[in-house]
Amino acid sequence: MATIFSPSPILSSSTTTTTTTTKTSQKQPHPPLFPATKPPSLTALITTTLAATTLLTSSPPSSLAADTYNIYYGTAASAANYGGYGGNSDKKASAEYVYDVPDGWKERLVSKVEKGTNGTDSEFYNPKKRTEKEYLTFLSGFRQLAPKDVILNNLALSDVDLQDLIASADNVASEEKKDDKGQLYYEYEIDGVGAHSLITVTCANNKLYAHFVNAPAPEWTRDEEMLRHVHESFKTVGSF
Numbered sequence: 001m002a003t004i005f006s007p008s009p010i011l012s013s014s015t016t017t018t019t020t021t022t023k024t025s026q027k028q029p030h031p032p033l034f035p036a037t038k039p040p041s042l043t044a045l046i047t048t049t050l051a052a053t054t055l056l057t058s059s060p061p062s063s064l065a066a067d068t069y070n071i072y073y074g075t076a077a078s079a080a081n082y083g084g085y086g087g088n089s090d091k092k093a094s095a096e097y098v099y100d101v102p103d104g105w106k107e108r109l110v111s112k113v114e115k116g117t118n119g120t121d122s123e124f125y126n127p128k129k130r131t132e133k134e135y136l137t138f139l140s141g142f143r144q145l146a147p148k149d150v151i152l153n154n155l156a157l158s159d160v161d162l163q164d165l166i167a168s169a170d171n172v173a174s175e176e177k178k179d180d181k182g183q184l185y186y187e188y189e190i191d192g193v194g195a196h197s198l199i200t201v202t203c204a205n206n207k208l209y210a211h212f213v214n215a216p217a218p219e220w221t222r223d224e225e226m227l228r229h230v231h232e233s234f235k236t237v238g239s240f
Helices: 011-019 042-057 113-119 147-157 159-166 217-233
Strands: 069-074 097-102 121-128 128-139 171-178 184-191 197-205 207-216
Touching: 042 159, 069 121, 069 217, 097 121, 097 128, 097 207, 097 217, 128 217, 147 159, 147 171, 147 184, 147 197, 159 197, 197 217, 207 217
Parallel strands: none
Antiparallel strands: 069 097, 121 128, 128 207, 171 184, 184 197, 197 207
């Protein structure tokens, strides 16, 4: 029985090693991993909080808010077909022109009478300011463009607001442009006292198309980049 309870050589060696180790070294304390820092002052905390609040609550300017657009496909259907087969067919397949519409803008439904009298085919507006808008008119029976001043005067004959804008304008600029396929476009910029207008006119499909982008002066100052993009997006189908 004494043999069963006698210590094994491993245990004896381990015990001996432990008991003979009598000298220990005095370890120096390690420096702290994260040195103590002075707590921030109340002023610094307030400044940081206000800066964070400003970043979270500041809204982007309107010109940046409308950095996405939707493509509108216009059919330029005659008044006789408005609301019938021509008005309800697949617009993309039968489109005669396209332009970009800022995200969030609303479409104003054009009446059959309005389409028949002044040729308005489509219109979109900013719901926050309805006079900030874009629209397109067309007239049939035009094979080519007349001189620039004649075209602008003829457009004004059927648009009282355009007449008033031209009459009170500080500056009316116009130029001719051709796309890569040789199609001719007239571009007008009217800088009025209380409003600004960009107009593009071209002929295709035996029709004259006029695309308008209008905005009151404050909205023009704020959204000029967006409005110029919309103005430049207008093209007739087959010219892009």
